[in-house]
Amino acid sequence: MIENFTVFFIIMALGVLFKRLKPAGIDADGARHVINTVVINFFLPALCLKVMSSAVIDKNTLLFPLAAVLTILISLALAFLCYSVFEKFIHFTKKEKGILILAASFGNVTFLGLPVLTGLYGEEAAKYVLIYDFLATTPLLWIVGASIASYYGTEQKLTIKEGLKTLAALPPIWALVLALILNIAGIKLPALIIKTCELMSAPVIPLMIFSVGMALAVPKIKHTVITAPAVIIKLCAAPLIAFAAAAVLGIDGLAFKASVMEAAMPTMVLTLVIASRYKLDHALCAFAILLSTAASFFTIPFIASLIK
Numbered sequence: 001m002i003e004n005f006t007v008f009f010i011i012m013a014l015g016v017l018f019k020r021l022k023p024a025g026i027d028a029d030g031a032r033h034v035i036n037t038v039v040i041n042f043f044l045p046a047l048c049l050k051v052m053s054s055a056v057i058d059k060n061t062l063l064f065p066l067a068a069v070l071t072i073l074i075s076l077a078l079a080f081l082c083y084s085v086f087e088k089f090i091h092f093t094k095k096e097k098g099i100l101i102l103a104a105s106f107g108n109v110t111f112l113g114l115p116v117l118t119g120l121y122g123e124e125a126a127k128y129v130l131i132y133d134f135l136a137t138t139p140l141l142w143i144v145g146a147s148i149a150s151y152y153g154t155e156q157k158l159t160i161k162e163g164l165k166t167l168a169a170l171p172p173i174w175a176l177v178l179a180l181i182l183n184i185a186g187i188k189l190p191a192l193i194i195k196t197c198e199l200m201s202a203p204v205i206p207l208m209i210f211s212v213g214m215a216l217a218v219p220k221i222k223h224t225v226i227t228a229p230a231v232i233i234k235l236c237a238a239p240l241i242a243f244a245a246a247a248v249l250g251i252d253g254l255a256f257k258a259s260v261m262e263a264a265m266p267t268m269v270l271t272l273v274i275a276s277r278y279k280l281d282h283a284l285c286a287f288a289i290l291l292s293t294a295a296s297f298f299t300i301p302f303i304a305s306l307i308k
Contacts, residue, residue, distance in 0.1 A: 005297055008115060008209055012293075015213020032214040039207055044110070045175035046200035048130055052179035053189050055127040060255035064128060067259045068136035070245040072105055075238045075263075076144070079104035082229050092226050098152025099271065099280040102145055103288035104230035107238070107265035109133045111208040112293070117261055118205070120304055121254055128258035134176045137268070142166045146274060153278035215269045216290045223287045230267070231292045235299045238263040243307075257307050264303045266292035 019028035055061070079101040087097065107113070110133045117125040143163035167173060182189065189197075242263030246256045267289045275285040 011206055011209040012213035015210040016216055019214050028214045032211050035207055035211050039204060041171050043200050043204045045171040046197040047204050048172050048175035049179050050197035050201055051126045051130060052176055053182050057183060060251050063249045063251050064131050064255050065135040067245040067249050067251055068132045071238060071242040071263045072140050074241045075105040075233060078237060079233050086229060094152050096281045096284050098149055099275050099285045100230045101148060102271050103267040104233040106141055106145060106268040106271055108268050109137050109262045109265050111212055111269055113262050113265045115205040115209055117258055125258055128255060130176060132262045134173050139167055149274045149278035149280055153280045212269055223284050227288050227291055230288055231295055234267055234292055235264060235295055239303050260307050264300055266296040
């Protein structure tokens with residue numbers, strides 16, 4: 001496990017170095033946007049097809065996204081209550097409160113979760129990563145999360161129709177649904193397609209980790225105090241919520257471990273997009289990602305050892 005995390009740290013550090021050095025004058029934000037766009041639109045759908053078209057669909061697979069939804073929704077409620085009390089003692093703006101609630105609830109379940117879980121539990125864990133993200137995290141982010149961001153940021157009401165429209169434009173979701181349909185129907189992909197998907201999905205993990213490194217920003221000291229509760233909820237409370245949710249639903253084995261570990265991932269990098277789109281505090285969002293990601297290098301191995 002330590003070796004895997006060392007590799008992740010090295011690749012992430014290279015992303016930070018790229019941001020600082022700007023080789024060939026390339027801006028890190030622009031490069032990250034290109035990498036994320038290519039991964040989300042091409043490489044990640046290929047991974048979804050490869051993994052889910054032949055994955056075993058059982059009770060755990062069907063209950064897994066429900067446990068993920070419960071974990072995220074309870075984390076949102078806990079973060080809201082926490083910051084509603086916290087703001088009575090320390091002043092922070094509405095835009096800061098909105099991004100902190102999201103930072104406490106939505107994790108980096110694919111960009112960091114995929115390499116972590118496959119490193120810990122093997123390739124079989126990839127299906128749970130994809131299900132956790134595209135059947136729970138991403139839909140909730142663009143429907144519930146975006147609504148929260150709109151309320152605290154632009155103060156405009158976001159319709160469910162707009163959220164569903166955003167989801168419909170994400171190729172990995174279509175690839176996941178197609179793969180599940182083929183799987184249930186017992187239709188096997190041609191060998192050429194499988195080989196193509198295997199080759200296209202190979203760069204996903206290193207590119208994701210590198211992209212996380214490029215997203216990290218220099219922190220502002222004044223943000224530390226108000227960000228700490230969000231980080232504690234995300235890295236400590238969320239795994240406990242996931243543990244309880246998975247236990248209540250009767251999820252066991254690898255699915256149980258994956259449920260807890262995915263909940264333990266640091267703040268989602270995509271929250272930066274939400275922060276920018278709905279005019280929340282972008283700098284605070286970047287700091288929450290930085291602080292939670294740094295802290296996760298200690299909390300994730302600890303949680304993994306507890307559920308071993």
